[in-house]
Amino acid sequence: MNAPQDEAPLVSVEGLQVVLPTGERSEVEAVRRVDLVIRDGERVGVVGESGSGKSVTGRSIAGLLPTSPRVRVNGSIRISGQEMVGAPPAAWDEIRRSRVGMIFQDPLTFLNPTMRVGRQVAESIPPGREGDGSARTRAVHRFLEQAGLERPEQVAARFPHELSGGMRQRVLIAIAIAKLPALIIADEPTTALDVTVQQRVLKTLDTTVADLGTSLMLISHDLAVVANMTDRIYVMYGGRVVEEGATEQVLHEPRHAYTQALLRSVRSLTDDGVELYSISPELRRQLAEEAVDAS
Numbered sequence: 001m002n003a004p005q006d007e008a009p010l011v012s013v014e015g016l017q018v019v020l021p022t023g024e025r026s027e028v029e030a031v032r033r034v035d036l037v038i039r040d041g042e043r044v045g046v047v048g049e050s051g052s053g054k055s056v057t058g059r060s061i062a063g064l065l066p067t068s069p070r071v072r073v074n075g076s077i078r079i080s081g082q083e084m085v086g087a088p089p090a091a092w093d094e095i096r097r098s099r100v101g102m103i104f105q106d107p108l109t110f111l112n113p114t115m116r117v118g119r120q121v122a123e124s125i126p127p128g129r130e131g132d133g134s135a136r137t138r139a140v141h142r143f144l145e146q147a148g149l150e151r152p153e154q155v156a157a158r159f160p161h162e163l164s165g166g167m168r169q170r171v172l173i174a175i176a177i178a179k180l181p182a183l184i185i186a187d188e189p190t191t192a193l194d195v196t197v198q199q200r201v202l203k204t205l206d207t208t209v210a211d212l213g214t215s216l217m218l219i220s221h222d223l224a225v226v227a228n229m230t231d232r233i234y235v236m237y238g239g240r241v242v243e244e245g246a247t248e249q250v251l252h253e254p255r256h257a258y259t260q261a262l263l264r265s266v267r268s269l270t271d272d273g274v275e276l277y278s279i280s281p282e283l284r285r286q287l288a289e290e291a292v293d294a295s
């Protein structure tokens with residue numbers, strides 16, 4: 001957000017098309033000519049229903065698409081000005097080591113089950129950044145603490161299966177922030193958690209990203225989850241971006257019928273009395289009034 005006009009944005013995606021194989025002779029165009037920008041320090045939400053192409057877009061930016069030779073990526077993904085479409089694996093490794101951290105929905109697929117948590121956090125600290133030995137151990141505890149884990153010394157000594165789902169998700173946050181990345185891509189980071197734990201983990205992600213000044217790409221099927229945490233929202237449907245705008249504008253003056261429908265689904269959830277972390281009391285009141293007006 002604060003980048004000078006002539007500086008390349010942190011992430012600039014233009015005309016991105018991703019085709020993935022779905023069977024021996026079949027494929028799906030998961031992403032269709034998507035344009036997307038994330039500036040330094042900016043928080044961007046990507047919303048849309050299951051299968052709309054959010055995850056494939058996020059994974060494209062992290063260089064984490066399936067490795068099959070039948071995967072086709074066209075268009076442009078520039079990270080800090082560097083073109084990454086067609087870049088060699090080593091260039092992507094470097095981007096993930098130092099620029100982009102990713103938090104997934106299911107921590108167990110990401111965490112190494114046979115390695116203590118502390119070591120997994122330590123391994124994501126760039127070499128030389130926090131020193132060695134006890135300085136590095138102190139840094140690991142600091143990152144775990146920043147991710148909202150109390151008694152970090154004890155957590156560091158545990159294996160992933162010895163932690164609750166919410167704690168594991170916080171470990172992923174610690175691993176992501178230990179790189180001090182320019183961008184964190186959080187893909188449905190709390191969908192697998194129950195509502196109260198969800199709220200606390202989102203809050204931690206929110207404050208951690210703010211403290212570090214890191215850009216955030218928050219992917220969710222739930223508009224309510226991204227409402228309070230982002231500056232701008234992209235709404236995806238059928239592999240395309242159907243609406244993009246400032247979060248306030250998308251929430252209050254949605255232009256696309258699909259966004260309007262997504263907002264209605266938020267409304268019905270709140271009408272059912274389900275507490276959603278990211279709906280402000282003001283928006284909740286307004287949505288309730290609109291629902292009454294519309295009925």
Ligand SMILES: Nc1ncnc2c1ncn2[C@@H]1O[C@H](COP(=O)(O)OP(=O)(O)OP(=O)(O)O)[C@@H](O)[C@H]1O
Pocket residue numbers: 020021022028029030048049050051052053054055056057066188221
């Ligand atoms: N590894 C894969 N191989 C083949 N097809 C895939 C793969 N991953 C995703 N797809 C397909 O690509 C399309 C977009 O999927 P994507 O996961 O990006 O959607 P999404 O909006 O993130 O939904 P969800 O929240 O369910 O992940 C879908 O048709 C999906 O079936």
